[in-house]
Amino acid sequence: MPACARPPAYARLVLRITDARTGEPVDAAPARRGLTRVEVHASGFDTTNLRVLLVADVLVRTLELGGTPVWALLTGGRRQAELRAGATALGIRPFEDSPDVSAGLGEAQVIHVAGEGDATTDGVRIDVAPAHPENPGTSDGTDPAVLRLALLTRHHDTPVRLEEAVLDEARGTLARWRGAVARWARQPSRPVPDEVRGRLRDAWEDDLDVPRVLDVLRRVETEPDLPDGARFETFAYADRLLGLDLTRDLGAPS
The missing domain is CATH 1.20.120 (Four Helix Bundle (Hemerythrin (Met), subunit A))
Structure with missing residues (x-):
């Protein structure tokens, strides 16, 4: 793998994601140094909702690697304390509680991350496919980093089954x-x-x-x-x- 001069295209991150509403690629950060709001929608505590938070965590990390300021929020429903504890175990950095953001902060982009079929408001949307088994308790005793890697081995639009063979490989x-x-x-x-x-x-x-x-x-x-x-x-x-x-x-x- 010989080293070569870095192309100018890599001077800064140009992240493009597929908007689940339209199926078209869009810039995650359309304005240089413009704020991107990442709003995470998790309706309860299960493996799929943990995967939603994990995808949002990767999105935030990617944007930050490119120098994009991010405001990351969690909008949730039931069992929020358990969901946040599970996310922390998986190495997912904390999200702020979602306030009334209807007025916004002049964001250049708003990206919603949610499970398939969950309703969201206006804005670009990333759909996250289910993770099975749905009960996080079935993975008790597994190193959280192993579970994180197992969830990362499939693209976020593809379902993942956390079978023993998958966990063993991870x-x-x-x-x-x-x-x-x-x-x-x-x-x-x-x-x-x-x-x-x-x-x-x-x-x-x-x-x-x-x-x-x-x-x-x-x-x-x-x-x-x-x-x-x-x-x-x-x-x-x-x-x-x-x-x-x-x-x-x-x-x-x-």
Whole structure:
């Protein structure tokens, strides 16, 4: 993966998402440095609603990586305390309680993130497909980061089944990557190759295609000509979006 000069297109993030109302791609941040309001709609406490919050968390992280200011709000219904506790366990950063935002704050864009079939008000909309099983209790005892990775392995418009095989694969991937990142960190640091950075950003700028981000990391993991220091920096950079705490085992005994 030879490094090359970074194209001007990567000077700043140009995130485009598919508006579920129209099926057309739209800019998530149409005005440079303009505020984007992300309004999350969660009607209760189950795995699908946790997935809604996770997609919103990835959206906020993506916008912030591009320097876009974000106002993130949660509009919910029942079992809000449980929903927020579950979100915290999954590494989802807190959302503000939704006040009366009818007047707005002069946002350049408003994006609603909701489960399929949930009603929202005007604005761009991201629909999140169901996650099964619906009862979060069925995943008791699972490392929350494993559950987060399992939910991220499918695009947000595709249903995901949290079967034991899916969780086992996520568990093995997470353990392998954390161990590899800890080993790579012992080598001299090298910058993220521009070509790799470009492919990562191409993926997450394209309707939050996190599964393609994961594919890029799998290739980086096994690319024979890439220095380990560059692998480390690549995984650390991508984890700003993924939120998997991939550097957790730095300094741990071999």
